[in-house]
Amino acid sequence: MSQALTVLPVIFWGVIVLSVLVFAHEAGHFLCARISGVRVTEFFLGLPCRFHLSKRSRTRGTEYGITPILLGGYTRICGMSGSGNEYLAPILAGVQKHGRVAVEELATEVGCTLDEAYEALAILVDWASVEPYYNPELGEYEHQDRWPQAFQTVARDSNLLTIYDAGHNLDHADSYAAGTPQPLADDNAEAFFETERSHTYQGASFPRRLLMLFGGPLASFLTGALLIVIALSVLGMDAARNVNVVGTITEGSPAAAAGLQPGDVLSVVDGTETSDFNSLAAAISDASRDGEPFEITYERNGETYTTTIVPDGSGYIGITAPIERLRMPVQDALAFTFEYSAQVIDFAVRLFIPTQTMEVMNNASSVVGISVMASEAAAAGPAQLVLLAAAVSLSLAFMNLIPIPPLDGGKILIEIIGAIRRKPVSVRAQNIVSMAGLAFFVLLFVVALQNDITRLMG
Incomplete structure (x- = not known):
């Protein structure tokens, strides 16, 4: 339990x-x-x-x-997957003409195999251009593990816009219900297909595709920056004050035995004057070194007192500095954001330097390590939890920009290569590179998980 x-x-x-x-x-x-x-x-x-x-x-x-x-x-x-099927335009036109049509009939009309028809229809469903029709009389139902035998049109307005398109008006009297025959724009199958494709990722311009891919890392960076500002500038962090004042007293310690209390100002330790906690700690360490009792002069409520400390051999007398909540200026919090971002970028770069790869991997943490750190941060206070979340968010932002599929950075690289070659990188090549990248990150996860388990067990 x-x-x-x-x-x-x-x-x-x-x-x-x-x-x-x-x-x-x-x-x-x-x-x-x-x-x-x-x-x-x-x-x-x-x-x-x-x-x-x-x-x-x-x-x-x-x-x-x-x-x-x-x-x-x-x-x-819509349209994140490939769209290289040559039957897309005629099959889309066929569904528009019939309203609801069996795949077998559609394949016969278009002159393709049943598999090619299903492949094209799957792409068009992903585009939200058509939708599957599950016939209960055939025992078909939504979420079944195979496509149904028929597909149908989606609801469109008089301008053939779907509910997913900006500016649609499906309440207009001339709108078309799902599953009903619908016209083609300008009665041109290719033109209608290109219009539909323009509403998808594949049909977007190169700058818009890059914007969509950069959107995730950008959001993670902005989230991290916002969380850092909240943690450091709004919530604030507890920090020890460098003053010669007692913050807390450890029960049963030499300081407690000598009658010292929180708030006492320790001005002289064994003849040495102190002005801050650093000089106070140094003076106590020096006075305790020989193990002999020594005197401390302190102020309490405007009165000056002297007491004798009997060291216990630890070099400490059982006092801590007072704690105060510090709130950093917003500009300093943002500067910290960029400093941490630089560290994450350095980590990512060193991951691909052969002489440093294993060192970097051995310092990595998996979801298990992050969960443990999150639990510890939550126990320490809201500011610590928010700051940890900020660090993870910034890591998510920049690690996702590593140019290896299936990360966002890998997809961006594929888009840039396609733009330079003036033709898209083949789906087969993308899949091969993505599988290799996935294998690399599985290895990284296993090593990070092993690191976390070793730390927890140790």
Whole structure:
């Protein structure tokens, strides 16, 4: 039972800190996608799960919600996956023409295989251009582990805008209901397809794609900076005052036995005058060295007294400096933000210097270590917890910019390479690089987890 009570706060604070920070990171991607005019179908606190609580926005269609897997968050931006299927335009046109159509019939019309039709439809569903139709008479149901046998149109207004598009008006009398035949813009399948693609990540311009990818790290950086200002400038941090005044007395210590009390001003120690706590500590250390009793002169309530200290051999007499709450100017807190950011960048750079890689990895912490630190910080006070969250958020910002897929920095690198080559990097090449990057970060996680376990056991 006692072990469970020890572990529960670690899990609780780890989940809280990581969920909030990852959610803020995803919010950056979400807002930048919105600014870029790209469709966003989901924005959730927690990892994807079929069991969730959610509400759909009536103005932009995005489903906002929370899942029981509170280990971060996610945003579903349309068109993040590849769109190289050659049958996308005719299949989209076919669904528009029929309103609701069986995949087998659609494949026959277009002249492609059933697998190619399903592949194209899956991409169009991801774009929110069409939607699956689950027929209960065939035993089909939403969230089943396979696609249904038919797909249908989505609701559109008279300008063929969906609920996810800015400026739509689905309440207009000329709007089209889901599952009904709908026209093509200018009766041109290719033009309608390109219009739909323009509402997705793949169809966005190069600067807008970079904005969406940078959005997450930028949000994490701003979150970290805000948390540092809150911790250091609003909440403030406890710090020892460098004055020759007693803050606390340890019970049973030489100072307690001599009758000293908190608030006493210790002006002379064994003949040595003191003006601050540093000189006070040095004088006490010198006076205690030979183990002989010595006198301390102190002031209390305007009166001067002298008492005798009998050392116990430890070199300390059992007093601490008084504590005060210090609040840093905002500009100094922001300067601290950039100083810590420089340390994170240095850590990331040294990770890829062969002679320093293992040293850096041996100092890394996993989610377990972060959870333990969060629990300890929460016990120390709100300012310490907020400051730790700020450090994690800044780390999340800059570590995500490492140019290795599947991190944001890796995706940015792929976009830049595609722009230089004037054609997108193939999906196959992206998948290969992403798998290699994922393997590297799995290794890093295992090493960090081992570090955390070693620290906890030691």
